[in-house]
Amino acid sequence: MHKFSSIRKGNHLWFLFTLSFIEFVRGKLPFFDNPEDKIAKYWENPSKSDILEKADKLFEEDKHMEVYESLNRIKYSKDIEVVWRLAKALYNLSLTPDITAEVRKEMITEAQEILESTYAMGKNKSCFYKWMAIITNTRNGLENLETKIKGYATVKNYLSEACERNPRDFTVQYMLGRWHFEMANLSWFQRKIAKYLYLEPPKSTFQEAYRHHIKAEELEPRSYLPNLYILGCICMKLGQYYRAKYYLNLALSLPAHNECEKCCIPGVKSLLTKLEKYDLGKDVLYNYEFGFEN
Numbered sequence: 575m576h577k578f579s580s581i582r583k584g585n586h587l588w589f590l591f592t593l594s595f596i597e598f599v600r601g602k603l604p605f606f607d608n609p610e611d612k613i614a615k616y617w618e619n620p621s622k623s624d625i626l627e628k629a630d631k632l633f634e635e636d637k638h639m640e641v642y643e644s645l646n647r648i649k650y651s652k653d654i655e656v657v658w659r660l661a662k663a664l665y666n667l668s669l670t671p672d673i674t675a676e677v678r679k680e681m682i683t684e685a686q687e688i689l690e691s692t693y694a695m696g697k698n699k700s701c702f703y704k705w706m707a708i709i710t711n712t713r714n715g716l717e718n719l720e721t722k723i724k725g726y727a728t729v730k731n732y733l734s735e736a737c738e739r740n741p742r743d744f745t746v747q748y749m750l751g752r753w754h755f756e757m758a759n760l761s762w763f764q765r766k767i768a769k770y771l772y773l774e775p776p777k778s779t780f781q782e783a784y785r786h787h788i789k790a791e792e793l794e795p796r797s798y799l800p801n802l803y804i805l806g807c808i809c810m811k812l813g814q815y816y817r818a819k820y821y822l823n824l825a826l827s828l829p830a831h832n833e834c835e836k837c838c839i840p841g842v843k844s845l846l847t848k849l850e851k852y853d854l855g856k857d858v859l860y861n862y863e864f865g866f867e868n
């Protein structure tokens with residue numbers, strides 16, 4: 575990523591990405607392979623499984639740009655194993671903080687197009703639906719409110735399809751939980767406005783959100799701060815104050831790995847402060863409606 579970072583810092587160069595992210599990366603960035611490597615690789619003609627294995631190694635090293643570069647050559651293989659990894663690499667690259675909205679959109683659009691190109695092969699696979707959900711949701715988020723609201727149902731369908739095929743995927747359970755939470759958390763007023771302007775968002779409940787977040791927690795206990803934060807939020811909403819406190823304190827005890835995790839911390843702290851007040855009336859604290867799983 576070193577030379578890429580230095581280009582990234584020269585912000586004036588970023589417009590090039592908006593022209594064509596794909597061609598730009600493939601053609602104009604000489605640093606992924608030096609020419610000898612390229613020639614060697616050409617003769618080597620690695621098999622698809624070698625390329626995938628290499629991509630997974632690069633993912634582990636957080637070298638998403640290199641993953642993209644190495645898989646891009648075989649992106650029209652219509653192989654879902656290639657395509658979801660490309661989508662993942664593009665998704666991660668699109669999170670780079672200082673890129674412009676247009677570049678981000680270009681990356682996400684490309685991911686969506688590649689995924690859609692494998693629909694016929696992928697429609698049996700959990701990872702196809704999972705990445706369709708992630709990419710569609712991200713893409714809708716980059717568009718206007720109307721697209722976002724109209725896209726809620728599609729994203730939910732992709733997530734449900736992924737979950738049906740692999741209920742043991744932490745990310746899918748977490749995303750489903752978030753989806754239900756966001757639908758349940760829309761106020762009466764927000765719903766009314768959305769309905770008036772575009773269409774009424776799907777309905778859900780905090781209990782349904784709880785079901786998925788607790789499943790995620792079972793799959794990977796105490797590993798993801800935002801999951802514990804949302805569990806805390808849900809328990810607050812359901813009046814389960816004792817349990818909310820449990821999850822929120824657990825959240826605070828975890829290290830925050832990145833910006834996304836760090837930005838939950840003020841929320842966690844503010845809910846815990848609110849919960850202090852409830853300490854006065856112990857009767858509301860001990861509300862064991864669902865039983866205590868952990």
Ligand SMILES: *[C@@H]1O[C@H](CO)[C@@H](O)[C@H](O)[C@H]1NC(C)=O
Nearest residue numbers: 636637638665666667669832
């Ligand atoms: C994206 O990559 C960075 C490092 O390059 C990593 O820390 C982060 O977890 C990745 N994010 C996702 C969503 O995969």
Ligand SMILES: *[C@@H]1O[C@H](CO)[C@@H](O)[C@H](O)[C@H]1NC(C)=O
Nearest residue numbers: 694695696697698699700739
């Ligand atoms: C889809 O999956 C089912 C069972 O999971 C299998 O029987 C079927 O052959 C698969 N179809 C394709 C096109 O892979």
Ligand SMILES: *[C@@H]1O[C@H](CO)[C@@H](O)[C@H](O)[C@H]1NC(C)=O
Nearest residue numbers: 756759760761764804807841
């Ligand atoms: C739930 O909705 C309220 C009111 O719109 C908002 O302030 C809060 O941030 C939402 N909670 C989460 C976790 O998104």
